[in-house]
Amino acid sequence: xxxxxxxxxxxxxxxxxxxxxxxxxxxxxxxxxxxxxxxxxxxxxxxxxxxxxxxxxxxxxxxxxxxxxxxxxxxxxxxxxxxxxxxxxxxxxxxxxxxxxxxxxxxxxxxxxxxxxxxxxxxxxxxxxxxxxxxxxxxxxxxxxxxxxxxxxxxxxxxxxxxxxxxxxxxxxxxxxxxxxxxxxxxxxxxxxxxxxxxxxxxxxxxxxxxxxxxxxxxxxxxxxxxxxxxxxxxxxxxxxxxxxxxxxxxxxxxxxxxxxxxxxxxxxxxxxxxxxxxxxxxxxxxxxxxxxxxxxxxxxxxxxxxxxxxxxxxxxxxxxxxxxxxxxxxxxxxxxxxxxxxxxxxxxxxxxxxxxxxxxxxxxxxxxxxxxxxxxxxxxxxxxxxxxxxxxxxxxxxxxxxxxxxxxxxxxxxxxxxxxxxxxxxxxxxxxxxxxxxxxxxxxxxxxxxxxxxxxxxxxxxxxxxxxxxxxxxxxxxxxxxxxxxxxxxxxxxxxxxxxxxxxxxxxxxxxxxx
Amino acid sequence: xxxxxxxxxxxxxxxxxxxxxxxxxxxxxxxxxxxxxxxxxxxxxxxxxxxxxxxxxxxxxxxxxxxxxxxxxxxxxxxxxxxxxxxxxxxxxxxxxxxxxxxxxxxxxxxxxxxxxxxxxxxxxxxxxxxxxxxxxxxxxxxxxxxxxxxxxxxxxxxxxxxxxxxxxxxxxxxxxxxxxxxxxxxxxxxxxxxxxxxxxxxxxxxxxxxxxxxxxxxxxxxxxxxxxxxxxxxxxxxxxxxxxxxxxxxxxxxxxxxxxxxxxxxxxxxxxxxxxxxxxxxxxxxxxxxxxxxxxxxxxxxxxxxxxxxxxxxxxxxxxxxxxxxxx
Numbered sequence: 001x002x003x004x005x006x007x008x009x010x011x012x013x014x015x016x017x018x019x020x021x022x023x024x025x026x027x028x029x030x031x032x033x034x035x036x037x038x039x040x041x042x043x044x045x046x047x048x049x050x051x052x053x054x055x056x057x058x059x060x061x062x063x064x065x066x067x068x069x070x071x072x073x074x075x076x077x078x079x080x081x082x083x084x085x086x087x088x089x090x091x092x093x094x095x096x097x098x099x100x101x102x103x104x105x106x107x108x109x110x111x112x113x114x115x116x117x118x119x120x121x122x123x124x125x126x127x128x129x130x131x132x133x134x135x136x137x138x139x140x141x142x143x144x145x146x147x148x149x150x151x152x153x154x155x156x157x158x159x160x161x162x163x164x165x166x167x168x169x170x171x172x173x174x175x176x177x178x179x180x181x182x183x184x185x186x187x188x189x190x191x192x193x194x195x196x197x198x199x200x201x202x203x204x205x206x207x208x209x210x211x212x213x214x215x216x217x218x219x220x221x222x223x224x225x226x227x228x229x230x231x232x233x234x235x236x237x238x239x240x241x242x243x244x245x246x247x248x249x250x251x252x253x254x255x256x257x258x259x260x261x262x263x264x265x266x267x268x269x270x271x272x273x274x275x276x277x278x279x280x281x282x283x284x285x286x287x288x289x290x291x292x293x294x295x296x297x298x299x300x301x302x303x304x305x306x307x308x309x310x311x312x313x314x315x316x317x318x319x320x321x322x323x324x325x326x327x328x329x330x331x332x333x334x335x336x337x338x339x340x341x342x343x344x345x346x347x348x349x350x351x352x353x354x355x356x357x358x359x360x361x362x363x364x365x366x367x368x369x370x371x372x373x374x375x376x377x378x379x380x381x382x383x384x385x386x387x388x389x390x391x392x393x394x395x396x397x398x399x400x401x402x403x404x405x406x407x408x409x410x411x412x413x414x415x416x417x418x419x420x421x422x423x424x425x426x427x428x429x430x431x432x433x434x435x436x437x438x439x440x441x442x443x444x445x446x447x448x449x450x451x452x453x454x455x456x457x458x459x460x461x462x463x464x465x466x467x468x469x470x471x472x473x474x475x476x477x478x479x480x481x482x483x484x485x486x487x488x489x490x491x492x493x494x495x496x497x498x499x500x501x502x503x504x505x506x507x508x509x510x511x512x513x514x515x516x
Numbered sequence: 517x518x519x520x521x522x523x524x525x526x527x528x529x530x531x532x533x534x535x536x537x538x539x540x541x542x543x544x545x546x547x548x549x550x551x552x553x554x555x556x557x558x559x560x561x562x563x564x565x566x567x568x569x570x571x572x573x574x575x576x577x578x579x580x581x582x583x584x585x586x587x588x589x590x591x592x593x594x595x596x597x598x599x600x601x602x603x604x605x606x607x608x609x610x611x612x613x614x615x616x617x618x619x620x621x622x623x624x625x626x627x628x629x630x631x632x633x634x635x636x637x638x639x640x641x642x643x644x645x646x647x648x649x650x651x652x653x654x655x656x657x658x659x660x661x662x663x664x665x666x667x668x669x670x671x672x673x674x675x676x677x678x679x680x681x682x683x684x685x686x687x688x689x690x691x692x693x694x695x696x697x698x699x700x701x702x703x704x705x706x707x708x709x710x711x712x713x714x715x716x717x718x719x720x721x722x723x724x725x726x727x728x729x730x731x732x733x734x735x736x737x738x739x740x741x742x743x744x745x746x747x748x749x750x751x752x753x754x755x756x757x758x759x760x761x762x763x764x765x766x767x768x769x770x771x772x773x774x775x776x777x778x779x780x781x782x783x784x785x786x787x788x789x790x791x792x793x794x795x796x797x798x799x800x801x802x803x804x805x806x807x808x809x810x811x812x813x814x815x816x817x818x819x820x821x822x823x824x825x826x827x828x829x830x831x832x833x834x835x836x837x838x839x840x841x842x843x844x845x
Contacts, residue, residue: 103642118746120639199609201616311827319555320826322612323765326557326758327826330819334812342808445754449620452613460609487628491621494614501602501610 047071179474185429188422194398204448210427234265300423459510558615566734640748768835
């Protein structure tokens with residue numbers, strides 16, 4: 001085997017040495033050039049047209065270009081050396097200004113030979129303060145937060161203004177909201193860890209999935225939506241049949257029926273895809289959220305039934321399972337990206353709302369609804385875990401898998417239910433998070449870090465720990481923005497997690513056990 | 517369709533500077549995971565501090581390039597200590613979560629507004645490689661090589677240094693793993709308690725490995741800075757770490773040459789899929805996809821590669837299956 005491999009490699013290498021070289025690639029053509037892309041300040045993928053850029057060597061102009069509709073420009077320079085770059089201020093559209101980076105104010109560019117240098121010239125909204133002063137006046141802070149949100153890496157808080165006490169109350173409310181969203185999403189992560197000892201890195205992308213599905217069905221689903229729905233209906237039917245009928249009917253007919261359901265779903269999906277836009281429908285957001293939750297549950301169940309259970313049967317070690325879940329996360333995230341593109345969207349119709357005032361706190365009604373739904377769901381989940389048979393079984397399996405199995409609990413079935421629950425809650429968390437912020441393909445990954453902090457803080461494997469931890473993480477990260485830059489809020493959540501690992505590694509509600 | 521050109525271009529990428537840099541970082545990850553069983557999902561964090569150690573030293577403080585490299589390495593040591601102290605005593609899964617979160621938070625801190633005087637925020641640092649290129653023994657604009665392996669002098673210089681470092685650290689790994697220290701390290705991977713019962717300080721050994729592997733990662737980041745001459749925080753997204761894991765598992769974890777072979781094969785595949793998709797697109801076979809989707813498809817392909825490798829061939833190309841059946845302790 002080894003020798004065969006080496007032989008093949010050697011053969012390949014010889015082949016490549018003999019093959020004449022292709023034409024040199026663009027980045028190494030030998031010529032030197034300066035390129036760049038100028039985008040709108042709030043969305044850099046949208047180019048700004050007609051900005052004139054001149055490159056000169058001493059007093060001689062060597063080249064000039066105007067940005068095309070996508071904002072791209074390119075100036076070829078004769079050779080290596082130092083050049084002077086000037087952006088024509090007059091050609092910048094009136095609503096924008098140039099951001100005063102050293103490149104713009106001094107304009108000196110060093111070009112090395114063979115270099116195809118990309119320069120970053122950025123625009124800002126006209127009239128915005130050029131200086132990013134750190135003086136803690138409230139207006140400054142809000143504008144900074146808007147910056148962070150525009151960057152796509154921050155969490156946005158609406159309507160924060162007024163004195164310190166008001167802002168404290170306002171931000172605390174935002175923190176509770178954020179914490180509730182984290183808690184709803186993180187219960188699944190924690191329960192899944194409890195029952196299978198697997199850290200599911202794909203959980204964040206299950207959150208994204210939920211938000212995207214709700215977006216799809218609330219803005220009008222045609223071919224794609226119908227197809228997805230058909231596939232998930234087939235899968236869900238197959239898994240539910242398996243869970244309910246396993247052991248009650250004979251195996252062969254059950255398997256036949258299950259695979260019929262799966263392939264029936266796929267066939268229906270193909271038909272729907274072919275039918276395309278002719279079957280178009282649209283439901284309000286609450287209904288599409290319901291569809292998203294159901295689909296999320298099916299997604300979780302499918303992963304458990306067709307991936308994790310077979311892997312456990314093969315005795316794949318836990319480290320390997322982590323890596324599989326990372327791979328799965330990458331696949332899921334980028335399939336979502338291909339299907340729904342990288343745009344940042346909001347659920348329409350819930351953005352501009354009259355604020356409701358409660359003393360110092362004023363919230364838009366949609367935030368109140370988010371909080372209400374989250375609290376209701378958390379209470380329901382707690383009741384489920386506390387009082388129902390299946391909930392008790394979940395906690396039992398989460399506590400000690402072997403003991404639960406030996407006392408007659410069907411551990412595989414309970415694990416499947418945990419994945420249903422976890423997937424559904426992750427989807428719901430995604431819808432709530434998307435309603436409060438924006439929907440894009442990376443939102444779940446950003447939330448995943450907070451969820452990790454939450455479950456470690458509360459105690460890995462405990463559902464109630466995830467709730468408590470989620471609230472704590474949400475509050476701490478939001479309140480930190482009172483004193484520290486908004487971009488650091490995730491860092492504070494992480495710091496809290498590390499502190500907890502140092503003093504009480506099992507988490508707030510975790511049982512004392514050997515964790516090291 | 518010119519499949520031969522795509523293959524040739526892929527082969528060129530497979531030995532190019534990027535493949536060398538990833539191989540170097542994967543050598544560090546191999547020390548962590550392959551030999552010690554540490555689940556480091558934040559290797560990109562080490563690369564980031566290495567790259568910015570060089571970048572800030574050169575661009576902001578005008579230090580010579582050797583000093584800049586030393587600064588990058590020192591940053592990696594500090595990061596490893598900060599990460600290791602709370603998490604190395606705990607189960608492996610805690611380290612996994614902490615490392616991935618730390619790497620992401622580091623990226624957010626380096627791109628944040630308040631760090632702009634040093635890091636220049638999202639715009640990154642530029643003009644970093646003049647010091648490194650001033651000691652370039654090759655003609656900067658000249659073409660070197662034969663057949664399809666044809667590189668400019670600057671790229672060749674980066675390649676020589678980086679592949680040299682890869683060789684050096686592979687040799688170091690080999691020597692370490694055949695020393696008493698290496699036997700303790702591999703013992704920790706197999707059964708931590710057994711090692712502890714022999715009176716070894718497991719925590720100290722793990723910390724040494726974390727620091728060493730992290731420094732190798734930082735060196736890879738530093739080479740990235742001088743290769744590209746410009747860095748910005750968003751180059752250090754978590755997917756870089758996932759690439760490194762794919763490279764390591766593809767080549768074979770716990771093997772000296774695993775990361776090297778893994779990197780060459782991985783970048784060959786990446787370049788090939790890219791070229792192939794472009795070609796298909798050019799011929800008009802992919803009407804429902806557009807240019808930006810190809811990057812996403814490639815990343816999904818990396819994810820699929822990870823899943824398939826673990827399920828069907830956990831030992832990678834040259835690994836030992838028995839060694840890779842270890843479990844979390």
